[in-house]
Amino acid sequence: MDAIRTEALTKHYRVGFWRPRPYVALDALTLRVGRGDVFGFLGPNGAGKTTTLKLLLQLIYPTSGRADVLGRPVGDVDVRRRIGYLPENPCFYDYLTAEELLEYFASLFGYGPAERRRRVAALLDEVGIGAERRLQLRKFSKGMLQRVGIAQAVINDPEVVFFDEPMSGLDPLGRREIRELVLRMRDRGATVFFSSHVLSDAEALCSRVAILAHGRLVGSGALSDMAAFQVRGWELVVNNLTPAALEHARSLGRIARADALGGSRYALELPLSTPPERILADLAAHGAQPVSLNPLRETLEDFYLRHIAAAPTDRGLGAA
DSSP states (O other): OEEEEEEEEEEEEEEOSSSOEEEEEEEEEEEEEETTOEEEEEOOTTSSHHHHHHHHTTSSOOSEEEEEETTEETTOHHHHTTEEEEOSSOOOOTTSBHHHHHHHHHHHTTOOHHHHHHHHHHHHHHTTOOGGGGSBGGGOOHHHHHHHHHHHHTTTOOSEEEEESTTTTOOHHHHHHHHHHHHHHHHTTOEEEEEESOHHHHHHHOSEEEEEETTEEEEEEEHIIIIITOEEEEEEEEESOOHHHHHHHHHTTOOSEEEEEETTEEEEEEETTSOHHHHHHHHHHTTOEEEEEEEEEOOHHHHHHHHHHHSOOOOBOSOO
């Protein structure tokens, strides 16, 4: 059974004052997210990612289509107890401390006082909030509030957790800690659905991704199928490469590009049609020393930009 499923999920708004016209925020989105997946929902600002999350949480209602979470329609009371949610811009009563806020949320899920204190302490440790946990939230930075927001999203040990831009405002250490938290949740069997426009986070975490542009799904699938195996050449880094040896290799058509890295060290781009072992043997015969050889592949960013550029931009439905 899928953890999350949508069928032609669509949301229209009417915008404008004097002559309101329809605006397509989300256009017939059909998705499947398996249990235990870390699923990246990618797209630029305004693509419809937050709209989708709000529909899945029934914070807004669809114009048409349907969505299920854990095999039940969104909004089912039992399902609500089994999910967690971090909004894009979490806003809390800022005269509470981090401990008080999380204990309040834990009480809503029916945890007793001792269990609340244990869960809150453990989660604040996990997200990197130390002695500041006893400070009022109004004294927290954006990154610290984001950490508290992530902790509240998982206070009930959810089976499915929705994160809207979870890395927003975090420093490099915070990003690493949250990535580790997400992977621990995955290892426990939870499904993590997060929206982002930060592609490196998806590359580091996701088993599957979907890309949204202008309210429409433009690509989805296993990350490896979409990016990892599209090799377009080789990058060879060598030391002690003399100008004569470089010119010889160029004359044979074995080097597509050569970038000097300093001294006699070069990064060479080899075409896919050139067996790398042949150029390695040729350069070694001229005294060059290989340092590294890596495939050049299309990245998730390449895939993302290509599909965003190709996506239609019209999001209206004609005259009102």
